Amino acid sequence: MLIRLQCEQRQWRVLHPDRPEPIEFRDGVRAFDFAETLARLHFADTGQRAAVRVEASGAFVEAISYG
Numbered sequence: 001m002l003i004r005l006q007c008e009q010r011q012w013r014v015l016h017p018d019r020p021e022p023i024e025f026r027d028g029v030r031a032f033d034f035a036e037t038l039a040r041l042h043f044a045d046t047g048q049r050a051a052v053r054v055e056a057s058g059a060f061v062e063a064i065s066y067g
Helices: 028-046
Strands: 002-010 013-014 023-025 050-056 057-065
Touching: 002 028, 013 028, 023 028, 028 050, 028 057
Parallel strands: 002 050
Antiparallel strands: 002 013, 013 023, 050 057
């Protein structure tokens, strides 16, 4: 599972592959913590790989990976 964390015009949002709508945040730290928790729980529950990719200014990095 890949959870994407996007920053656009100082607004952060978490895009979860199983949810149709993004989850909005004003604070990047809270958004990252939320995305990391989702990934960690997914891995703990299923044993399947979970990652968080941070996307900003046209670039991205896989910041966290479990499994």
